[in-house]
Each structure stands twice: as structure tokens, then as C-alpha cells.
Amino acid sequence: xxxxxxxxxxxxxxxxxxxxxxxxxxxxxxxxxxxxxxxxxxxxxxxxxxxxxxxxxxxxxxxxxxxxxxxxxxxxxxxxxxxxxxxxxxxxxxxxxxxxxxxxxxxxxxxxxxxxxxxxxxxxxxxxxxxxxxxxxxxxxxxxxxxxxxxxxxxxxxxxxxxxxxxxxxxxxxxxxxxxxxxxxxxxxxxxxxxxxxxxxxxxxxxxxxxxxxxxxxxxxxxxxxxxxxxxxxxxxxxxxxxxxxxxxxxxxxxxxxxxxxxxxxxxxxxxxxxxxxxxxxxxxxxxxxxxxxxxxxxxxxxxxxxxxxxxxxxxxxxxxxxxxxxxxxxxxxxxxxxxxxxxxxxxxxxxxxxxxxxxxxxxxxxxxxxxxxxxxxxxxxxxxxxxxxxxxxxxxxxxxxxxxxxxxxxxxx
Amino acid sequence: xxxxxxxxxxxxxxxxxxxxxxxxxxxxxxxxxxxxxxxxxxxxxxxxxxxxxxxxxxxxxxxxxxxxxxxx
Numbered sequence: 001x002x003x004x005x006x007x008x009x010x011x012x013x014x015x016x017x018x019x020x021x022x023x024x025x026x027x028x029x030x031x032x033x034x035x036x037x038x039x040x041x042x043x044x045x046x047x048x049x050x051x052x053x054x055x056x057x058x059x060x061x062x063x064x065x066x067x068x069x070x071x072x073x074x075x076x077x078x079x080x081x082x083x084x085x086x087x088x089x090x091x092x093x094x095x096x097x098x099x100x101x102x103x104x105x106x107x108x109x110x111x112x113x114x115x116x117x118x119x120x121x122x123x124x125x126x127x128x129x130x131x132x133x134x135x136x137x138x139x140x141x142x143x144x145x146x147x148x149x150x151x152x153x154x155x156x157x158x159x160x161x162x163x164x165x166x167x168x169x170x171x172x173x174x175x176x177x178x179x180x181x182x183x184x185x186x187x188x189x190x191x192x193x194x195x196x197x198x199x200x201x202x203x204x205x206x207x208x209x210x211x212x213x214x215x216x217x218x219x220x221x222x223x224x225x226x227x228x229x230x231x232x233x234x235x236x237x238x239x240x241x242x243x244x245x246x247x248x249x250x251x252x253x254x255x256x257x258x259x260x261x262x263x264x265x266x267x268x269x270x271x272x273x274x275x276x277x278x279x280x281x282x283x284x285x286x287x288x289x290x291x292x293x294x295x296x297x298x299x300x301x302x303x304x305x306x307x308x309x310x311x312x313x314x315x316x317x318x319x320x321x322x323x324x325x326x327x328x329x330x331x332x333x334x335x336x337x338x339x340x341x342x343x344x345x346x347x348x349x350x351x352x353x354x355x356x357x358x359x360x361x362x363x364x365x366x367x368x369x370x371x372x373x374x375x376x377x378x379x380x381x382x383x384x385x386x387x388x389x390x391x392x393x394x395x396x397x398x399x400x401x402x403x404x405x406x407x408x409x410x411x412x413x414x
Numbered sequence: 415x416x417x418x419x420x421x422x423x424x425x426x427x428x429x430x431x432x433x434x435x436x437x438x439x440x441x442x443x444x445x446x447x448x449x450x451x452x453x454x455x456x457x458x459x460x461x462x463x464x465x466x467x468x469x470x471x472x473x474x475x476x477x478x479x480x481x482x483x484x485x486x
Contacts, residue, residue, distance in 0.1 A: 064428030069448065127458060131451035 003242045005174040006413065007257040009088025010353045011080040011188075014234030015051035015340040019083045024357050027365055030385040033340040034215035034230050039196050046199045047208050049218040051232025051341030066148055071110025071136040074145040076235035077190040081146055084186060088239035088254055092150060095249065101182040102146050102156040103173035105165030105189030106139040107345030111198040113137045139345070142190050154182045160345070162400030163305060164264075165189055166236065167348025167408050171262035173240055183245040188237030188353070189346030202231065202344070205401055207307055216369060219338045221306035221313050222381065223373035229308050232341025236349040238356070257356045260393075260409035261291025267403025274311065281319035281397075281405040288395065288407035289323075297327060299409065300391030301364055302379070303351045305399045306335035306342070310376075316397060317377045319405075332389060333379040334358075336365040348398035352410060355394040359412035362390040416461075416479050423456040424475075435476040445470075461485065 012019065015033035016026030026033065034049040058067055058075045061082045067075065081102075085092070092100075114137040117129045135141060140158040147156065155176055159169040166189025173187040193202055202208060209228035212218040218230035240259060246252050263284035267277050289296055304316050320328050336354050337343070343350055358364050366382035375381070382389070393411045400406075421433045427449050431442065439445050445453065450467035457478065458464045463485040465478065473481075 065430075065449075066428075068426075068428050068452075127464065128455055131448045131455065135448065 003178045003180065005177045005259040006241050006246060006255045007238050007259065007356055008241050008246070008251060008254040009084040009090065009239030010256065010356055011082065011084030011087060011237045012234065012350070012353060013053060013056065013076045013080045013083070014236070014343070014350065015053060015232050018053070018056055018079070020087060020353065020357065024361070027336060027339060027354070028363065028386050030368060032215045034218045037194060039194070042196045042199060044210065045203050046196070047210055047218065047230050048212055049215050049230050050194050051230065051234070052194060053233050062149060066145065069132045069136060070145050071113045071141060073106060073110055073190045073192040073235070074136065074142040076192070076233070077104060077142040077146055077237070078149045080188065080190070080235035080237040081150070081186045084237040084239045089251065090239060095184065097151055098153045099183040100152045101154040101173060101176055101185040102143050102152055103169040103185055103187040104143045104146070104158045105167070105169035105345050105349055106142060106158060107160060107162055107165055107191060108193055108198050108201070109139045110137045110141060110192065112192065112195045115195060115197040146186065152186065161404050163342070163344055163347045164398040164400040164404045164406040165345035165348065166350070167352060167396060167398040167406050168264060170238065170259065170349060170352055171264070171406070171408055174259040177240055177242050184239065184241040186237055187240055188235065189343070189349035190235035191343045191346040192233045193231045193344055194233050207309055209308065219308060219341060220369050220373060221308035221335055221338065222367070222375060222377045223369065224376050225373055226308045226310070226313065230341045232337070232343045234343045234346055234350065236346055236353040238353060255413045256360055258411045258413045260294050260411055261288045262406065262408045263287025263291070264406045270402060272403050274315065277315045277403055278318040278322060280403065281315050281399065282322040284405040284407045285319060285323045285395065285397070288409050292409040294393050294409050294411060296324060299393045299395050300331055301355060301358065301394040302331050302333040303355050303394060303396040304333060304335045305397050306338060307399065312399065313377065316399070317379055320379060329380055331380060332364055332391065333381045334365055335367060338367060338369070348396065348406065351396045351398065352408060355396055355410055359391055359394060362388060364389045364391070416482055417475065419460055420457070420475055420478055423453055423460065427452060433475065435474065435479065437475050439473055439475070440471045
């Protein structure tokens with residue numbers, strides 16, 4: 001019999017707040033967290049607004065010695081992970097660190113460190129490049145720094161799959177726990193894309209909104225006025241545990257949710273015909289439901305990727321219609337990241353974390369801009385800032401460059 | 415003066431142990447390979463002398479001071 005996987009802690013560092021509680025309150029305050037992005041050398045090549053993290057206090061958690069080694073995304077990862085572990089009441093000293101894994105979704109690593117290293121190379125010479133660059137610029141760096149910060153020694157992985165990275169990291173960690181390789185994992189995603197060099201790469205995909213004239217217009221998927229994504233930096237992490245881990249530390253009361261099935265598909269071709277992309281996205285949803293102890297009719301909340309292009313939004317909506325048919329109208333849809341920006345490799349992790357909190361609080365985040373917009377979809381989006389709606393099961397969708405589709409079902413556990 | 419500069423360089427890494435002229439960079443202060451490379455780079459900037467990090471691994475603070483003095 002396969003092991004169940006439970007969510008016992010949620011942690012976040014992001015534009016809405018620097019811990020999960022503050023983030024949730026910030027999100028439901030109705031504030032738009034997109035602020036002017038002022039970076040040198042990016043005129044016309046970077047979104048005018050982005051979700052930016054302010055007021056971090058890393059020295060409260062990270063030693064000066066380790067902090068010196070870390071890129072910004074590693075710092076956010078450690079802070080969000082600590083927040084999640086505090087929420088779960090993990091006492092690492094009484095847990096087997098060799099049976100705890102670290103799974104991180106990330107797309108672009110610490111490019112601000114890499115860019116600075118290149119600057120030094122060309123201005124001062126190779127001997128003067130910060131030696132820490134060797135171990136802090138690449139996506140797996142956060143996993144390593146988290147291991148150093150918490151002395152966690154179990155089976156760990158970093159996943160790179162564009163906007164699906166964070167969701168897949170959670171799915172792969174759940175699989176490792178189910179299979180018995182580890183008993184618990186700290187898992188999620190982190191991204192710091194607000195760097196001139198990183199933005200030049202993200203911009204090449206053509207999905208960024210470079211023309212927004214206000215924060216409210218920066219990120220509006222699923223309506224006619226859409227004009228691309230706004231980006232954000234941040235990290236979201238969850239504590240996942242097996243039933244055995246819960247029993248060992250007598251923590252069954254800490255359960256927030258359970259991880260159910262996941263599905264992952266690829267279009268198999270660059271710029272696939274629309275119907276092929278819809279079919280693969282629908283297949284990912286069916287796989288996720290098929291591997292769950294959940295019936296399709298039990299899913300009450302759909303958390304969407306929301307790339308804010310007509311094609312990408314259309315793929316998601318059509319795939320949902322294909323899978324759920326008329327019953328899609330009975331489900332609530334949302335895309336909370338529209339209030340703070342898309343964190344790319346962390347986006348799936350934020351969406352899972354926020355879905356867990358939404359189910360726990362019985363309140364679903366809405367799309368505040370819907371009232372002043374012309375929707376071009378036929379899903380039942382949560383209106384306004386939020387609505388008091390209790391759901392027992394959520395489906396989280398994430399997509400990515402080159403036709404990646406991933407889906408995860410998460411249930412609220414009584 | 416030289417000692418203070420070297421101490422500041424090592425302090426900046428975040429070393430909590432007391433730093434004296436007798437402190438071994440590797441055995442006493444437990445600098446890892448990256449931190450030794452950082453010290454090597456910082457000494458090169460501060461004093462114009464390049465000491466390879468694999469040499470620094472065997473040095474005390476006093477030996478670093480001697481190397482700087484020889485260069486001067």
C-alpha cells in the first residue's frame with residue numbers, strides 16, 4: 001500500500017509578505033503588490049512593474065558565514081523553508097536528518113551573482129571574481145545552501161522546468177516519500193528573475209507585459225485586455241511528511257492537506273498546434289486525477305498558470321473544459337499570482353501553498369480586475385478580492401516554455 | 415596595521431572564532447576552500463600579493479603577514 005503524503009507546514013517570502021501568515025493577509029487585503037521596476041539598462045526590455053521583496057531579515061536565520069555564500073534566491077529559500085518548518089513545528093534535532101529531503105523548483109538560479117562575476121571578469125580580471133560564484137549561481141545552489149543551513153542530509157533534487165518547476169518539485173518529493181526513500185521533505189520553489197540579465201532571457205519568450213501603465217494593468221490573464229505577464233521574486237516552501245513521520249513525532253494535528261496525484265506531459269514539439277497543446281494539458285490533468293484518491297466532481301478549486309497570452313490562457317481553459325465538460329461551471333477558478341506577479345520557477349509552489357491556505361481558511365482568492373474587464377473564457381472565476389467558499393480538493397495547473405504541462409491534486413485533510 | 419587588515423578580511427567572511435597571529439587559517443579558523451580563495455583574492459586586492467589558496471591552507475595569520483612584508 002502506498003504511503004500517504006501530508007502537508008504539515010507552509011512558508012513563504014514574497015511581495016505580499018515575508019512569512020506565510022503575512023503573505024496570506026497581504027493577498028487578501030486587496031492591495032496590488034506590483035511596484036515600479038527600476039533597473040539600469042533595461043529600458044524597453046523589462047516589465048515596468050514587478051512583485052518585489054522588501055524587508056527580509058536573513059541574519060535572524062542564516063549565519064553570516066553562510067549568508068556570504070548565498071545568492072538572493074538561496075536566502076529566500078532558507079527563510080521560506082524555516083517559516084514552513086516553524087509552521088509544522090519541526091524539531092530537526094529529534095528527527096532523522098538523513099530521512100529528510102530537499103526539493104527545489106527554480107528556473108534561473110542566482111543570475112545577479114553571475115552577472116556581477118562577469119562584470120568583475122571584464123573589469124578587474126579572473127583572479128578577482130568572488131569564489132562563491134562557483135557554488136551560488138546555478139539552480140541547484142539553493143538546495144545545497146538549504147542543506148548547509150539546516151544540516152539536512154536526505155535524498156534531494158532540484159527541478160528546472162520553467163513555470164512548472166515548483167509544482168514538479170512538490171510532486172517528485174511526494175513520490176520519494178511514497179516510495180519510502182525519505183520520510184519527510186522541505187519542498188517548494190524560489191526565483192529571483194528581477195535582474196537585467198535574467199530579464200533579457202525571460203523577455204525572449206515574448207510573454208512579458210512591457211507596456212503596462214499601472215500596477216493594476218500589469219498582469220491580467222483570462223480577459224481581453226491581457227498583455228502578458230508581470231514577474232515577481234519570492235520563495236514558497238512546504239513541509240511534506242509520511243504517516244510514519246507524523247506518528248513518530250505525534251503531529252497528526254499539524255496536517256494541513258494531503259498531496260494526491262500529479263501529471264506531467266510535454267507537447268513534444270516547439271510551437272505545437274493549439275489542439276495538440278490542449279490535448280497534452282488535458283492529459284496532465286487526467287493523469288493527476290487518475291493518480292488521486294479524488295473524484296473529478298470533488299475538485300472545487302482550479303488554480304491556473306495564467307501566462308496572460310491568448311494562446312496560453314486558451315490552452316488552460318480549453319483543457320479544463322475537455323476534462324470536466326459541463327461540470328467545469330461548478331468549480332471555482334483562480335490565479336492569485338495576478339496580485340503579486342509570476343515567480344516562474346516558484347510559481348507552482350506558490351500556487352500549491354496558497355491553495356492549501358485557501359482550503360484551510362475556507363476563503364478563495366479572487367481576480368479583482370474581472371469586474372472592469374471583458375472576460376474571454378468560460379470558467380467560473382472567483383470574483384473580487386476573495387470569497388468565503390469551502391472546498392475540499394484543489395487542482396493546481398502549471399505550464400512552461402516548450403509545451404510543458406503539469407497538474408497536481410491537493411486535498412484538505414480533516 | 416597589516417594584522418588588522420588581514421583580520422578584517424577574515425572577519426568579513428563571518429568567522430566567529432577569535433583571530434590572532436597564531437591562528438591557523440584552516441586548522442583553527444576552519445576556512446573552507448571557497449573561503450580560502452576569498453581570502454586569497456582579498457589579500458591580492460589589499461596588498462598586491464597573490465598567495466594561492468592551497469598555500470593559505472597551511473598558513474597562520476603570522477605567515478600571511480610575513481608574506482606581505484616580504485613583498486613590501
